[in-house]
Amino acid sequence: MDQQKTKEILSTVKQSLDGLLLSDRARLNALMRRTRQRIHDRKPADQLTVKLRDEHARAVQRAKRRAEVRLKLDYPDSLPVSSRRNDIQKLIKENQVVIVCGTTGSGKTTQLPKIAREAGAGKAGRIGVTQPRRLAATGMARRVAEEMKTDYGKGVGCQVRFDDSTCEETIIKFMTDGILLAETRNDRHLLQYDCVIIDEAHERSLNIDFILGYLKNLLTYRPDLKIIISSATLDAEGFSSFFDGAPVIEVEGRAYPVEDFFLPPGKDEELSNHILRAMRWISDVDPDGDVLVFLPGEREIRDAAKKLEGQHWPDTEVLPLFGRLSMGEQQRVFKTGGRRRIILATNVAETSITIPGIHYVIDSGLVRLSRYNPRTQVQGLQIEQVSQASARQRRGRCGRVTDGICIYLYDRDTLEQSPEFTDPEIRRTSLAGVILQMD
Numbered sequence: 001m002d003q004q005k006t007k008e009i010l011s012t013v014k015q016s017l018d019g020l021l022l023s024d025r026a027r028l029n030a031l032m033r034r035t036r037q038r039i040h041d042r043k044p045a046d047q048l049t050v051k052l053r054d055e056h057a058r059a060v061q062r063a064k065r066r067a068e069v070r071l072k073l074d075y076p077d078s079l080p081v082s083s084r085r086n087d088i089q090k091l092i093k094e095n096q097v098v099i100v101c102g103t104t105g106s107g108k109t110t111q112l113p114k115i116a117r118e119a120g121a122g123k124a125g126r127i128g129v130t131q132p133r134r135l136a137a138t139g140m141a142r143r144v145a146e147e148m149k150t151d152y153g154k155g156v157g158c159q160v161r162f163d164d165s166t167c168e169e170t171i172i173k174f175m176t177d178g179i180l181l182a183e184t185r186n187d188r189h190l191l192q193y194d195c196v197i198i199d200e201a202h203e204r205s206l207n208i209d210f211i212l213g214y215l216k217n218l219l220t221y222r223p224d225l226k227i228i229i230s231s232a233t234l235d236a237e238g239f240s241s242f243f244d245g246a247p248v249i250e251v252e253g254r255a256y257p258v259e260d261f262f263l264p265p266g267k268d269e270e271l272s273n274h275i276l277r278a279m280r281w282i283s284d285v286d287p288d289g290d291v292l293v294f295l296p297g298e299r300e301i302r303d304a305a306k307k308l309e310g311q312h313w314p315d316t317e318v319l320p321l322f323g324r325l326s327m328g329e330q331q332r333v334f335k336t337g338g339r340r341r342i343i344l345a346t347n348v349a350e351t352s353i354t355i356p357g358i359h360y361v362i363d364s365g366l367v368r369l370s371r372y373n374p375r376t377q378v379q380g381l382q383i384e385q386v387s388q389a390s391a392r393q394r395r396g397r398c399g400r401v402t403d404g405i406c407i408y409l410y411d412r413d414t415l416e417q418s419p420e421f422t423d424p425e426i427r428r429t430s431l432a433g434v435i436l437q438m439d
Helices: 003-019 022-040 046-068 085-094 108-118 134-147 177-183 206-218 236-242 271-285 298-309 327-334 388-395 412-417 432-438
Strands: 097-102 126-131 156-160 163-165 172-176 193-198 226-231 248-251 258-262 290-294 316-321 340-345 358-363 366-373 378-385 404-408
Touching: 003 022, 003 046, 022 046, 085 097, 085 108, 085 248, 097 108, 097 236, 108 126, 108 134, 108 193, 108 226, 126 134, 126 177, 134 156, 134 163, 134 172, 134 327, 172 177, 177 206, 193 206, 206 236, 226 236, 236 248, 271 290, 271 298, 271 358, 271 404, 298 316, 298 340, 316 327, 327 340, 358 388, 388 404, 388 412
Parallel strands: 097 226, 097 248, 126 172, 126 193, 156 172, 193 226, 258 404, 290 340, 290 358, 316 340, 358 404
Antiparallel strands: 156 163, 366 378
16 A cells, blocks of 8 residues: 555544544544554554554444434423423533532433433433442433433443443443443543433442542543533532532422321330331321332341231232342332332432332331441441431432321431431441552
8 A cells, every 4th residue: 555545544534533433533543643653664554554444434334323323302391300401401511520419309310311412412422321229220221211212222221240231322321330430441531431420429339439539530631521420419519529619500309298207116126027017007097009118138128028928918019129139020119000019128229219109118217338347357237327318318219109108117316316428438448449449
């Protein structure tokens, strides 16, 4: 291949870069630099030129296929975030980082990717949406794909551990925060994305905190990257301060009135019996409404399920929900029918996912948290009283479809004396693993 032909190919590639995907631009730029260096050193560049030409042709096709994907941008009037769509869109266009603070049920998770798309994101790269848990990531991806009238796995896809339902045409990609963290090892500038939405940031898991720190450092290298931090609690000012005064916009949730009742345990009363007592109280009020019960772990869920199933209530099913269940078993809680459902869940149901049809909540007030003991140098799980923020999240799971009732299995003083927020995981875990990842 003569030198003139090589220069023509270099010129063609350079002129078309702006219309290609970010990841392809970086790869083609690297190939062009190597080709020019070979020419400068008066060395043969034929193989590199052919590779550059072929890679460019494939990149053009990828960009074309991505551009042909159509996503419907409708916003349900019933969701409060829809009324703030224009305000959020304006902030995204004018700022590199935006914090959206909205209460449970405001529609942040499903509508923010649409708003980001309408603001211009998802053209040169994907819109990445992180979720703390696999159940939330897959559930929300399917919901958004349905709303945007696209096939799941095409325009909207999801990647979790052991399952990747995305393709080259995927524009909106849901994933766990662990997946995004793993991608930083091979794609340090996250060129796959032109917008990243960190959902449920208030959970402050180790992965979320690590990602937030990584993204802050990345902003300098990626001035084109848009970051949206979504939080369900009013602790958004901390995120704003961390990102150098990034703007905060609040979205009010829409809910029916919820009545609170405190039902402290009797002397030496087992938790399963305590839950049964609360369920009988609810059944006397309404034998049909679905109930969501928050418990600290799998063992407590199995004990409570055994106790409740022994009552043989008519047209009632007891459904467990915890992280170790298969995806199919977890998905059962989203299917409503003619029977009353009693859902026994860990804090997986506290945020991220919305279980339909919940009328009543029973809050045990307990959560199983992982803590590191510096004296013994052992990381262990221990049961603790939930924070006030978590209690509000649990309460907010009812009152979505009609007037709700929340029964606390502890007294009001215990709630008022609880810490305002749950300790971030970074304060209660060994940092050895994080340090190794940073290395």
